[in-house]
Amino acid sequence: MACLVDPLGRTFPYLRLSLLEACNFHCSYCLPDGYRAGPRPTRWLTAEEIARLLRGFAAVGMRKLRLTGGEPSLRADLSKIIGIAAGTPGIEKIAMTTNGILLQRRLQDWRAAGLTALNVSVDSLDPVRFKAITGHDRGVEVIAGVEQALGLGFDAVKLNAVLLRGLNDDELPAWLAYLRDRRISIRFIELMRTGDNLEYFRRHHLRSEDLEQSLLDAGWQLLPRLADAGPAREYRHPEYQGRIGIIAPYSRDFCASCNRLRVTAKGDLRLCLFGEFGIPLRQLLQSDEQQAELIASLHAQLGLKQAGHGLHEGQTGMTPHLASVGG
Numbered sequence: 001m002a003c004l005v006d007p008l009g010r011t012f013p014y015l016r017l018s019l020l021e022a023c024n025f026h027c028s029y030c031l032p033d034g035y036r037a038g039p040r041p042t043r044w045l046t047a048e049e050i051a052r053l054l055r056g057f058a059a060v061g062m063r064k065l066r067l068t069g070g071e072p073s074l075r076a077d078l079s080k081i082i083g084i085a086a087g088t089p090g091i092e093k094i095a096m097t098t099n100g101i102l103l104q105r106r107l108q109d110w111r112a113a114g115l116t117a118l119n120v121s122v123d124s125l126d127p128v129r130f131k132a133i134t135g136h137d138r139g140v141e142v143i144a145g146v147e148q149a150l151g152l153g154f155d156a157v158k159l160n161a162v163l164l165r166g167l168n169d170d171e172l173p174a175w176l177a178y179l180r181d182r183r184i185s186i187r188f189i190e191l192m193r194t195g196d197n198l199e200y201f202r203r204h205h206l207r208s209e210d211l212e213q214s215l216l217d218a219g220w221q222l223l224p225r226l227a228d229a230g231p232a233r234e235y236r237h238p239e240y241q242g243r244i245g246i247i248a249p250y251s252r253d254f255c256a257s258c259n260r261l262r263v264t265a266k267g268d269l270r271l272c273l274f275g276e277f278g279i280p281l282r283q284l285l286q287s288d289e290q291q292a293e294l295i296a297s298l299h300a301q302l303g304l305k306q307a308g309h310g311l312h313e314g315q316t317g318m319t320p321h322l323a324s325v326g327g
C-alpha cells in the first residue's frame, strides 16, 4: 500500500493522536485557567473508532504513534487503546506524552499493554517552580514516577521542558546533573505562540540558539536523525548517560523535515500543528467496510499540506492552545 506523500515529497511515518482535550493541569503557557468543558458533554473518539483510524494510517505507512491530549491518562480506557495500537499490524512504536500525574499508579498497566516510549512534561526540577508553572504542587511525585519508568525497559524515556525566559532558563546546571547518570533525554522546547497566549509569549519566549551553542562549546555532539524521529535535534556527550534534545520550531528549516500528522480527539485530521483547517474523518470510522474510503481520503488530503507553519508571520492557525490538538 502506498505511503502518504505530500506535494514536497515528505512522507509521514509518525501520527500524533489526541485522546481528549481535557487536562487536570493549569500550565501557564497552555491552559492557565484550566480546561473548560463546553456546555454539552464532548464525545471523544471511541476505542472502536481509534482502532479503525490506526488500521487506516498503518496501511499508508504510519509506524510510530504518539498518544497525546489534553492529558491522555485521564482516559479510563487508555490501556485498552494502547493494546489496540500494539495489536495493529505495522505500528512499531507507541509513545505517549503525559503530565505524569498518574505515572506511579498506572505505568505498569500501560507498559504491559504495549507502551514503548514515554515523554513526561517537566518544565522544572525545582518543585516550587514546577508548581508555579503547572499550578500543581506535584513535581516530586512526577519525578518519582519518572524514576520508576527508567526501570521498566522503555525504548525511551524523555522529559519535555518548555524554555521560559525568566521562569526556568537558568536551570541547565540542574538538568545536566540530573542526566549525568540517567539514560534519559531532556527536550528543551521553544515556547510556541498559539491563539490564546500572545502576552505570555511576548514575556517568556526564548530562542534556543544560545543554549545550543553553549552545548556545542561544552563538547556535546549532534546525533543523526531517524526517519520517524520527532523534530528534536539530539545531542550526546561522552561524560553523560543522558541526552539533550532541542525542539526549535522558530528555526528556519524546522518544517523541511516534517514527518508527522495529527488527529484531534474529535477525529479531525490536522495536516499541520498551526494549520488553518481540520478535516473531519470520524464519519469514515463508523464501520470496517470504510477502510478503502478512509485511505483514499488521507491520500487526497495530503495534497493540501503546506510547506510549513506561519509562526514567523504571527500566524497560529486554528490552534488556541496546544491542549486542543495534542501539541
Ligand code: SF4
Pocket (backbone or CB within 6 Å): 231, 254, 255, 257, 258, 259, 260, 271, 272, 273, 274, 306, 307, 308, 309
Ligand atoms: S509546524 Fe506544521 S509543517 Fe512545521 S513541522 Fe510542525 S506540523 Fe510540520
